[in-house]
Amino acid sequence: MTPRYSSRWPSGSASTLIPDSPQAASTASVAEPAFVASPVAAAARRSNGDERFVTEARFYHKLSNGRVHCTLCPRECNPGDGVRGYCGVRENRGGVLYTLVHSRVCAAHIDPVEKKPLFHYLPGTGAFSVATAGCNVNCKFCQNWELSQAAPEDAPAEFMPPEKVLNLALQYHCPTIAFTYTEPIIASEFVVDTAELAHRNGLRTIAISNGYIHKDALEAVYGRMDAVKIDLKAFSESYYRKTVAGELKPVLETLVALAKLGKWTEIVYLLVPALNDGDEELTALARWIKENLGADVPLHFSQFHPDYKMLDVAVTPVPSLERAKQISDAVGLHFVYIGNVPGHPAQNTCCPQCGSMLVERTGFEIQKMLIRDGACPFCAHAIPGIWCATT
Numbered sequence: 001m002t003p004r005y006s007s008r009w010p011s012g013s014a015s016t017l018i019p020d021s022p023q024a025a026s027t028a029s030v031a032e033p034a035f036v037a038s039p040v041a042a043a044a045r046r047s048n049g050d051e052r053f054v055t056e057a058r059f060y061h062k063l064s065n066g067r068v069h070c071t072l073c074p075r076e077c078n079p080g081d082g083v084r085g086y087c088g089v090r091e092n093r094g095g096v097l098y099t100l101v102h103s104r105v106c107a108a109h110i111d112p113v114e115k116k117p118l119f120h121y122l123p124g125t126g127a128f129s130v131a132t133a134g135c136n137v138n139c140k141f142c143q144n145w146e147l148s149q150a151a152p153e154d155a156p157a158e159f160m161p162p163e164k165v166l167n168l169a170l171q172y173h174c175p176t177i178a179f180t181y182t183e184p185i186i187a188s189e190f191v192v193d194t195a196e197l198a199h200r201n202g203l204r205t206i207a208i209s210n211g212y213i214h215k216d217a218l219e220a221v222y223g224r225m226d227a228v229k230i231d232l233k234a235f236s237e238s239y240y241r242k243t244v245a246g247e248l249k250p251v252l253e254t255l256v257a258l259a260k261l262g263k264w265t266e267i268v269y270l271l272v273p274a275l276n277d278g279d280e281e282l283t284a285l286a287r288w289i290k291e292n293l294g295a296d297v298p299l300h301f302s303q304f305h306p307d308y309k310m311l312d313v314a315v316t317p318v319p320s321l322e323r324a325k326q327i328s329d330a331v332g333l334h335f336v337y338i339g340n341v342p343g344h345p346a347q348n349t350c351c352p353q354c355g356s357m358l359v360e361r362t363g364f365e366i367q368k369m370l371i372r373d374g375a376c377p378f379c380a381h382a383i384p385g386i387w388c389a390t391t
């Protein structure tokens with residue numbers, strides 16, 4: 001896969017470098033020793049041969065035995081000299097932890113922001129989207145596994161420092177840079193450097209993330225974003241352990257922290273038949289969101305498609321997605337969407353007060369945008385979100 005850019009936005013659809021539905025981003029087993037559990041870690045002692053991508057990590061402590069203690073994500077790996085953490089992109093070299101993916105962009109192109117999906121963030125605009133290899137979990141259904149589960153040296157990449165990302169975003173008139181397709185947390189140095197440069201030059205930044213981040217790094221990374229989309233994979237620890245190889249609790253803590261930071265956040269829940277679609281689980285999910293984040297946080301139920309290690313599970317039936325929405329609506333969430341089903345009416349935004357349709361979407365395209373000054377034009381009810389570049 002060679003990175004390439006679309007020159008067709010906004011007059012045509014964006015080109016596709018990697019499979020669609022990046023919202024089904026990857027995610028691996030906390031019970032195992034982190035630095036030996038990952039298939040990527042097996043490649044730990046391979047030389048990547050290109051030091052341009054290597055820079056000292058920012059979230060770690062040196063230990064007295066030559067190991068280092070990474071505090072970027074809840075795995076808290078302690079790799080010894082010459083060994084990488086679970087994610088495969090952070091390596092101990094002589095007692096110093098390095099990231100191997102700074103400016104090592106393995107995918108770049110322009111997406112409508114609706115594809116992330118973010119529905120309450122600058123609708124109808126393009127996001128210059130970049131990814132680096134690796135992930136700190138290992139979802140059995142990952143649609144981008146060829147990048148997310150690859151060692152950096154195994155994913156074709158281009159040297160794309162923050163200045164180049166910025167210039168490309170400006171060149172293609174994108175108001176936003178998106179860190180997406182794989183897990184941006186584990187490339188935090190590159191993400192933060194690029195975000196700071198983007199903000200100094202009037203652009204915005206968004207992260208499409210699994211939320212599996214250490215509390216010590218959370219504000220430093222997500223704090224540089226204008227909006228965040230979190231993939232909440234399920235509402236049970238057992239699913240997170242078996243299917244994601246991660247943990248639910250830190251992700252929920254991330255969502256609460258993002259709310260306290262006042263960061264615009266939307267949640268995607270990939271509904272997988274018979275695995276995370278039970279009425280009880282979905283009711284508990286909706287109640288937790290309402291009680292801890294508020295009724296206005298958009299929740300997207302996304303249709304599952306077989307991929308990677310989960311080829312024996314059927315596509316989510318549309319009635320299952322509709323039932324999930326009905327449950328969340330009944331609990332009182334205001335903005336519940338159905339994703340990956342082009343043309344479904346639950347892709348539109350309606351006013352929670354008067355019921356008027358305010359944003360009409362077909363696939364990733366905006367057909368009508370009626371919100372004015374952040375409010376419903378029919379009843380003046382405030383509609384939460386970032387609706388124009390000056391807000």
Ligand code: SF4
Pocket residue numbers: 034070071072073074075076077084085086087088089090136186
């Ligand atoms: S980011 Fe997470 S998985 Fe990667 S080395 Fe650090 S603690 Fe381990």
